[in-house]
Amino acid sequence: MNTEKRKFSQLYQRIYDVVRRIPSGHVATYGQIANLAGLPGQARLVGYALHSSPDHLVLPWHRVINARGTISLSEMEASYHEQRALLQSEGIIFTNDRIDLQRFRWNPDMDGNALD
DNA sequence: CTGGTGACCATTA
DNA sequence: TTAATGGCCACCA
Numbered sequence: 001m002n003t004e005k006r007k008f009s010q011l012y013q014r015i016y017d018v019v020r021r022i023p024s025g026h027v028a029t030y031g032q033i034a035n036l037a038g039l040p041g042q043a044r045l046v047g048y049a050l051h052s053s054p055d056h057l058v059l060p061w062h063r064v065i066n067a068r069g070t071i072s073l074s075e076m077e078a079s080y081h082e083q084r085a086l087l088q089s090e091g092i093i094f095t096n097d098r099i100d101l102q103r104f105r106w107n108p109d110m111d112g113n114a115l116d
Numbered sequence: 117c118t119g120g121t122g123a124c125c126a127t128t129a
Numbered sequence: 130t131t132a133a134t135g136g137c138c139a140c141c142a
Contacts, residue, residue: 029124029125030124031125031126034125041124043124043125044121044122044123044124046123047122047124048123050123051122061123066123066125067124067125068125071123072123072124073123074123077123079123083123
């Protein structure tokens with residue numbers, strides 16, 4: 001129906017879907033999300049989708065960072081500090097504004113299967 | 117239709 | 130280590 005302003009395409013939904021699966025205490029990169037959403041090489045789209053992510057969708061958007069392990073926002077923006085605070089509250093550790101991806105990156109394979 | 121933009125990324129120097 | 134470059138393509142004016 002076109003009466004409803006279609007701000008998000010099915011593509012966005014796919015992206016939001018993956019983002020929703022990131023567990024607390026872990027992070028994923030934009031590229032990683034793109035791959036899991038079946039959109040390889042479309043990291044930028046993930047960023048775009050999150051940027052325009054509507055408020056009524058409750059997403060763990062703060063768990064998505066760039067491949068360098070840093071927050072992709074300007075420190076001048078309030079959302080930067082918000083993201084950082086949220087991550088820290090989940091146990092993520094920042095070292096010089098950088099997160100150790102080796103340690104905190106979400107591994108979707110062990111999402112549900114405990115293969116300890 | 118066209119052109120500019122971007123919460124990105126891998127590669128190269 | 131940082132900096133520059135090309136690629137990617139949905140979205141928007």
